Amino acid sequence: MTTVTATRPLTRPRVRALLTAAAMAGPFFYAVAIAQMLTREGFDLRVHPISQLATGSLGWIQMISFVVTGAAVIALAVARRRLITEGTGRRAVPVLLGLYGGGFVVAGLFPMDPQNGFPIGAPGGPVALSWHAVVHSVGAAVAFTALAVACVVLVVDAIRRRSTRAAMGHGLVAVVMLLPMSPTESSVQIALTGAVAFTWTTxxxxxxRRLDR
Incomplete structure (x- = not known):
């Protein structure tokens, strides 16, 4: 059965702060993204992935959003390691969550290429990937794959604890993270996959946080 460490009084507020930051990761990321989608000329989610908001003169906004969000997910990894001391995945899950957050930090530091008409003035179609676009894609792939594996580990733990609801929830997220990308609707699919990932994170x-009482 999953247990919680008896943290010292001075460390409890710190753990709660880490978990609060993690809970806000998804809402923060999508609030920033949606605000840009509605205000940046030429952006169309049906054509452009959210990551492409990190290009152009205002791209720094999305880059910071990626890095801050990734750091908040890493905070979840740290809090999880401090709280859970027994059960399946007590060591693996924090590492995998750290990779999930780290992947987003990398994706933020290395942006995609301007293409498909965004930002305004960019080539009207796809372009050859630059090295930093490749690193961005690898970072995103690592993030979602690490989350999928973490959820699989949590499924095993939930089954051992006979928690059917938790097993189903973690399992569903793992399946969504591992779905192959649609060749025609990848931008929308990536946005929805991210929404599922961050909903799980929150x-x-x-x-x-409820356990840390």
């Missing part, structure tokens, strides 16, 4: 952070 819910898991809230659950851990």
């Amino acid at each position: 819910m898991y952070a809230v659950r851990l």
Whole structure:
């Protein structure tokens, strides 16, 4: 059965702060992204992935959003390691969550290439990938894959604890993270996949925060 460490009084507020930051990761990321989608000329989610908001003169906004969000997910990894001391994945899950957050930090530091008419003045179609666009894609792939593996580990733990609801929830997220990209609707699919990932992040952070009492 999953247990919680008896943290010292001075460390409890710090753990709660880490979990609060993690819970806000998804809402923060999508609030920033949606604000840009509505205000930056030429952006169309049906054509341009959210990552492409990191290009152009205002691209720094999305770059910071990626890095801050990734750091908040890493905060979840740290809090999870401090709280959960027994059960399947007590060591693996924090590492995998750290990779999930780290992947987003990398994706933020290395942006995509301007293409498909965004930002205004960019080539009207796809372009050959630059080295930093390749690093961006690898970072994003690592993030979602690490989350999928973490959820698989949590499924095993939930089954051992006979928690059917938790097993189903973690399992569903793992499946979504591992779905192959659509060749025609990849931008929308990536946005929805991210929404699922961050919904899980918020819910898991809230659950851990309730345990830390």
